[in-house]
Amino acid sequence: MSRPMPTHGRATEVWLKPVFIAKAGREAELQEALRSLQTLSRNDPGCLEYTVFSDEERPGTFVLFEGWVSRGDLEAHNQEVHVTAFVEAVEPLLAKPFTVTPLVPLVIPPRTP
Numbered sequence: 001m002s003r004p005m006p007t008h009g010r011a012t013e014v015w016l017k018p019v020f021i022a023k024a025g026r027e028a029e030l031q032e033a034l035r036s037l038q039t040l041s042r043n044d045p046g047c048l049e050y051t052v053f054s055d056e057e058r059p060g061t062f063v064l065f066e067g068w069v070s071r072g073d074l075e076a077h078n079q080e081v082h083v084t085a086f087v088e089a090v091e092p093l094l095a096k097p098f099t100v101t102p103l104v105p106l107v108i109p110p111r112t113p
Contacts, residue, residue, distance in 0.1 A: 012071070013048065014070065015049075015103040016066050016074075016101065017063060017100070018100045019063050019100075019101070020063075020064070020094060021058075021060060024095075026092075027059065030062065030094070033089060033090050033093070035052065036082075037083070038051065038064075041080075041082065044080060046068050046073025046074070047068060047069075047077070050065075051065050053065065
């Protein structure tokens with residue numbers, strides 16, 4: 001899939017890093033749920049980036065890197081059925097509640113025309 005590179009830091013953009021840790025024996029189920037969420041969420045309005053990574057140093061840990069054009073786009077995404085259903089479905093798969101870290105670029109690049 002060819003996607004534009006994230007712009008990393010326009011004033012209205014929102015960037016997040018959710019982390020999910022699977023219960024022992026539930027890793028494959030969580031991974032599949034995250035793959036499905038990734039596929040659907042990439043089509044949500046305002047999505048700049050939505051990529052799930054597997055942590056090679058911590059088996060069963062998955063890191064999501066997501067970016068949105070605006071807070072409103074993120075809020076609309078969070079109300080989508082595929083997101084609310086995901087949150088409910090993965091609760092029993094998680095060793096602990098997932099965390100979400102807001103990210104802010106150190107330097108905001110100048111706009112290009």
